[in-house]
Amino acid sequence: MIKRRVVELLEKYDAIFIGSGLGSLVCAAYMAKAGVKVAILEKHTITGGFATSFRRKKWEFDVSLHAMSDCAEGGQLHDVLQELGIYDRLRLEKTEILYRCVYPNGSFSAGSNYQQMLRELIEQHHEDANGLKALINEFIKLNDELRSMRRGLPVNSTIFRKYKNYTLKQMLDEFIQSPQLQMKISALWGYFGSPPDELSAIYFVNGWVEYHLYGGYYPTDRSQSISNLLRDLIISNGGHILNRRKVNKIITEDGVAIGVVTDKGEEFKGHYIVSNADLQQTFRDMVGFDKLPVDYAEKIRKVEPSCSTVQAYLILNGDLRHDYGEEAHEIFIHETNDYKTLADDLLHTREERLPFCVTYYENIIKGYRDQGKSTVSIFTLSNYDDWCDLDEREYETKKEESLKSLINRMDHYYPGVKQKIEYAELATPMTVERYTGHYKGAIYGSAKTVDQLLENGVNQVTPIKNLFLVGGWTRNGHGYSGVMVGGARLANMLLLRRRRQRIKGEGQTIC
Ligand SMILES: Cc1cc2nc3c(=O)[nH]c(=O)nc-3n(C[C@H](O)[C@H](O)[C@H](O)COP(=O)(O)OP(=O)(O)OC[C@H]3O[C@@H](n4cnc5c(N)ncnc54)[C@H](O)[C@@H]3O)c2cc1C
Known part of the structure; x- marks a missing residue:
């Protein structure tokens, strides 16, 4: 002892x-x-x-x-x-393009000017133009209330009280009809780990407004x-x-x-x-x-814990900007046109149907790596239960397949990228659990659902x-x-x- x-x-x-x-x-x-x-x-x-x-x-x-x-400036983390x-010593870089979203029938970019993105979305979805404008106004007003509440300032929290028990999907349904537009507006859901029909509208709106109106940052x-x-x-x-x-x-x-x-x-x-x-x-x-x-x-x-992840870390012998004209650092790739089966796909980790995210660091920080190389991660959500009972051989096989699948999916959008890989490694829910001890390899702590919001949390x-x-x-x-x-x-x-x-x-x- x-x-x-x-x-x-x-x-x-x-x-x-x-x-x-x-x-x-x-x-x-x-x-x-x-x-x-x-x-x-x-x-x-x-x-x-x-x-x-x-x-x-x-x-x-x-x-x-x-x-x-x-x-x-004005953000609480800033303060x-x-x-x-x-703050100054972190040398934060603001992303010029917040993210680019790819869908089976098109793509759009969210730049540092969210109005531009809205114009683009309205062009693509005339039928929902008024609803979309009203939704974004509601997002902004709700976030203003949240900002004041967080700072303990007196606030008439009528909008907050209205949406407190809403999922993101319920809030979207009140304003816009098109499933595809709903999907585009919820593109950031992966940052919260729960699909729109489970994710708390409050968490999402706060993140959406903070990123789209005030920007995404990364330390040099x-x-x-x-x-x-x-x-x-x-x-x-x-x-x-x-x-x-x-x-x-x-x-x-x-x-x-x-x-x-x-x-x-x-x-x-x-x-x-x-x-x-x-x-x-x-x-x-x-x-x-x-x-x-x-x-x-x-x-x-x-x-309820939040989701876990499989994430591939890659070094590419090549430059995504130069070789493929990629200007964004964050690329969300969707292979379906709506989120109808998302919750189910997530539960059963149907990896081939889940959206995935390619992060390309050289587009945020110039000189992040040696010239002519790319540091990339491919991120998607994963279910701990699919991994935890495997024996060592099964685990290694699944890991290899999962890495291959992520690389193949990326290769579909960046043809030939497979041949440029100099180094590749995969983190799984078991990796997250091993390094952080977090229950079920959760990456965002507790799930950000309505049931676990505020006093329920x-x-x-x-x-x-x-x-x-x-x-x-x-x-x-x-x-x-x-x-x-x-x-x-x-x-x-x-x-x-x-x-x-x-x-x-x-x-x-x-x-
Ligand atoms: C792949 C991935 C991508 C992400 N991307 C983003 C993003 O782009 N933007 C964003 O805002 N957030 C992102 N997040 C979420 C963000 O990283 C976390 O929300 C945040 O860092 C969690 O901080 P924390 O204070 O909860 O502590 P954690 O980072 O969870 O750390 C907890 C610490 O406690 C230690 N510990 C646990 N048990 C013990 C013990 N018994 N004894 C001693 N030490 C112990 C662990 O080792 C760990 O160091 C991402 C997370 C992941 C995994």
Whole structure:
């Protein structure tokens, strides 16, 4: 049996974070800047969770990021990055073309001017012209309300209340009839992981407006640079980040979280414990359902995870812009003309029918790689259950077939691309699970459905005193922007609590 030892590095921290995803990093950075002693325990060898890059031989790949929203002036993430003093150092590039959508009978591009895209769509769908204009107006008004609500400003939330229980599909149905136009407007659904007839309209509209009106951004030195800058900020303010530390247990005493135990048997004591790990690990494995109120344990058990992914990482000996005239960095390819069977295709991972996304990084960052090469990822959603019970041979075979299928599908649109591949690798739902520990290889935390929105979702505050949550599994987090803004919000709450406790005289218990 591993003997527990209390870490001597610091006897006690003010706040211990389980996992070093962006939610944790932002929260810890704010707290460290405010003079709080923080420690982050990360099971992996690299800091950043999904916001990391990895090397294979001489190639470097971004694990996840296609584009971030909310980074323009007025955006909440913009303000968070400014407050932390890292906005300028990220050297964010704004995408000129947000994405290009390909369909069996045509294509359209979403540029930095969304009005242009609307004109294009109206030309293609005269019959729905008025409905489309009304829909986009409604999107914008709804997002204005959401922006004000998130900032805690007084707001007459009539539009929000109307659509709060709508799926994206229900909202589209009120304005436009053409299934193909509906499909075009929902092209970004893959960024949320649930098909339009399950996806919450609120999540989608927020993302749609932020990307189309204010732009998509990408840091010059890949997503790893966000994590590294936050890591350096934490360390320079006296915080500790310890990699290769998997937390196995959250220690509670009389319903209060007081510390954690790692797989190395180390015990870390902390006043606040913040988990960035998934909900099942946090509550089933680390706390124990028996320590929770029955209805809360039941709620956690029932949380639906978001989808997982298969993603091919490729280096091409060639330049997609030069060889194929590709001007976009994000290309959504649909091989059907409507989304009628999407939910079913997703459930049964009929990969050949699911839309897929080609991300071509050289079109965002000039000189991303050596000249004449292309760094590309091919991304589609995948169901964990199709992978988890395979034995080693079956798994390797399925992986090979899946990689081949993605490459063949891309080759159909970029003929001859197959011959240009210098390096190819596939990540599967099992890869996601292995690296992040996320339940069922979920890539966006909890599924962004109506049933899990706002008060139906999981709060950052838990019934275990001094145990908090941050990241994609909470109702405050979706994608890069959501989890970082959620991290800032939690930091503000904890710093306020700390001040109040100090005033009450409990401060002496906090080191
Ligand atoms: C392929 C892909 C593409 C994506 N594209 C985009 C995009 O273009 N734009 C966008 O906005 N979002 C995108 N996302 C989503 C975005 O990456 C995530 O929402 C966000 O990074 C999640 O941050 P988080 O704070 O929840 O932590 P995560 O990144 O989920 O990190 C959690 C961390 O906790 C650690 N951990 C887990 N269990 C333990 C334990 N027991 N002990 C110690 N450490 C533990 C994990 O190792 C991990 O480092 C994408 C995601 C994926 C996978």
